[in-house]
Amino acid sequence: MGDASGAAPKQYKLLGRQTILAKSIESLAASSRVVSLLTVIHADDRDAYEAAVSSLDLGGRLRAPVIGGSTRQASVLAGLDALAEDAPDYVLIHDGVRPFVSVTTVNNVIDALLGGYDAALAATRIVDTLKRTDEADRISETVSRDHLWAAQTPQGFRFGPLLTAHRKAAAESETAFTDDAAVAEWAGMDVRVVEGEKGNMKITTAEDLEAARSRIRQTEWAAMADIRTGTGYDVHAFAPGDHVTLGGIDIPHERRLSGHSDADVALHAITDAIFGALADGDIGSHFPPSDPQWKGAASHIFLRKAVACVAERGGFIAHLDVTIVCEAPKIGPHRDAMRESIAEICGLSLDRVAVKATTSERLGFTGRREGIASLATATIRLPFRN
Structure with missing residues (x-):
């Protein structure tokens, strides 16, 4: 009743x-x-x-x-x-x-x-x-x-x-x-x-509700015994412009990243990592660059699709970790905003999203400031099936 x-x-x-x-x-x-x-x-x-x-x-x-x-x-x-x-x-x-x-x-x-x-x-x-x-x-x-x-x-x-x-x-x-x-x-x-x-x-009481939610979380996590990890990598070259889009936010910069979409290397790497964990192709197979509808598209569209694919399999994302490799712009001042953006796109709590940055010590194309690279790891949990 x-x-x-x-x-x-x-x-x-x-x-x-x-x-x-x-x-x-x-x-x-x-x-x-x-x-x-x-x-x-x-x-x-x-x-x-x-x-x-x-x-x-x-x-x-x-x-x-x-x-x-x-x-x-x-x-x-x-x-x-x-x-x-x-x-x-x-x-x-x-x-x-x-x-x-x-x-x-x-x-x-x-x-x-x-x-x-x-x-x-x-x-x-x-x-x-x-x-x-x-x-x-x-x-x-x-x-x-x-x-x-x-x-x-x-x-x-x-x-x-x-x-x-x-x-x-x-x-x-x-x-x-x-x-x-x-x-x-x-x-x-x-x-x-x-x-x-x-x-x-x-x-x-509110305490009862929190205890019940904790119990449900433990049950849901225990049922998700198929734990998978996927990795992703993406790179885009610089072109003339006034900002780069990284992690779903715009960062002022003397150049932009060139690509078929908005060239957000961080979101692209995360998207590929999720598809990899699902063993479900990659970003290019789901969103072919030859398809004109994706020209200039915001990369959160791609990431939300990957998240939806996890949900369709009855699972959820446990953790995302992304590393951005560049000499400039500086990522540190924008790290928290990027984490918040990624967490919002994926429907995750902030403590399940890590954003890190490093340089390549002036070596290679990133060291020569020709572009930005990104690497990502996604951990997902799915219902166990034989």
Whole structure:
């Protein structure tokens, strides 16, 4: 169930490549025993919801969403009412901000229901020492941990009795329940606990969100076990002009670089390094210099294509390192701007882009100030395939 309170919709925040809500739905649906899924959303969140679930492929199990009420309890009732016409035998209710629920936990709840209980909820045993305090925060009592559990979701129920309980609670203006198990208890249903998992966290605070994102990053990186490195090299001669384009920025200079495009040797070398890591040709095979459409083209077009090719393979760029070889212009004053430009083009954080510069000690064509050379290394990660 999503939050229909109109508060900041944290369920639509990104964890990695998908939203918290999409990950929660996907995790719940990972159990083949979940035959249908219905999400309750706020009326203002329809576009956000559609964008969040657009990439999910659940084999037709995801129903159209239902608009919720002003409280969580009212939203659950709206969802139950939407199912009532073709009522299931059992229903699971899950928080839209618990994205890490496991198949084991889901199936444990289902098994308890099939074992004859009216209701069952995932929960974890309390292991910390509990203290009760007075209004001045002085400890007044140490609370026994015996038989104490921290409730989680999913919470599972026989559908008919739960719907009756929610309708009765609404009719009697009983609105203080904090979860659906409490509604069921109030109505006299037999509610049992099944073992949940510590990893089934609820994202409530900013700290929770950062912890969840860290967990997702570790999972994504672990899945990208095909680690590849490619190298690139490019060189362009000087011609009359008033600036050079390097790393996507214009640097004032007494000459320009000559080439079919904007002759950005740094971006060209990076582009070739990425294509090399993909074993997918080079910049010339993707953008032939014989093709007039690329005459004078900005080199970020080429680099963005290479980045897109990595994404199409399900991977991402882990690191880029480029070295520029020239006597002039001086690269140091422009290094940070170049790093920022490359990071923006590639969609990377700044700490994943290195720009270095050196001279050739006045040796060779770069030493004679006839042009600029660039070397680059790209490290990418792809899903492992045999």
